[in-house]
Amino acid sequence: MASKRVVIITGAAGGIGSASVIYFAKKGWQVIGVDQIPWNSAEEFPGDGLFIQANIADPDSVDEVFTRVNSFTDRLEAVVNNAALQVAKPLVQTTVEEWDAVMATNLRPVFLFAKNAFPLFKNNGGGAVVNVSSVHAVATSADIAAYAASKGGVLALTRAMAIEFAKDDIRVNAILPGAVDTPMLRAGLQRGHVAGSTIEDRLNDLARKTVNGRVGKPGELASAIYFLADSAQSSFMTGQAMVVDGGATCRLSTE
Secondary structure (H helix, E strand, C coil): CCCCCEEEEECCCCHHHHHHHHHHHHCCCEEEEEECCCCCCCCCCCCCCEEEECCCCCHHHHHHHHHHHHHHCCCCCEEEECCCCCCCCCHHHCCHHHHHHHHHHHCHHHHHHHHHHHHHHHHHCCEEEEEECCHHHCCCCCCCHHHHHHHHHHHHHHHHHHHHHHHHCEEEEEEEECCECCHHHHHHHHHCCCCCCCHHHHHHHHHHCCCCCCCECHHHHHHHHHHHHCHHHHCCCCCCEEEECCCHHHCCCCC
């Protein structure tokens, strides 16, 4: 019997991350989840997988993560770089420490996880990297500059990695989520870009701004991430940015 395919998912305890862990596991993959916070989903972490609690903004912690990963498996089919930090405040009020924290969480781990996973991909004969960028990489708004810059960096790094890794049959793509109902989105609703006195009112106002007329669900992003990770479905895709935003970025702001 063939062994299970193995995936690493960072930010595994968050909204899109936990949905992805559950989705991949249900598709028969062995999941290695990494997050700074404990696993807290309603569903238990998959029993044949591995959850590593670590702060991947610290390069030494990334080394420790891969010490454990290499003890757990000698091959890898996919890495999903999903961990993210969002600082929602005006650029002129953003401190150097906040700026650096966003870059250290959102951008540098994409580089470090790809670099450390490369030997495991080689052992497998290839694989896929899925980088979770954001629509903020291509169209953004006020008071979220550090996050937008980091996600733009993820998009550029995706293209560069795709070119370098192609000769080893490693595909690299990015997914650009729009408004998805996660704790990060709800926290960011304080920025004043949507109307309403309650969280639900603000979510409803945000939903009206999408073409689909609703906010996305984490599971919908998990299935799109899976599509990019699964070589049976997306074997001829690399270096691409797949927007999953309910149509939000296709509408003119002047409409």
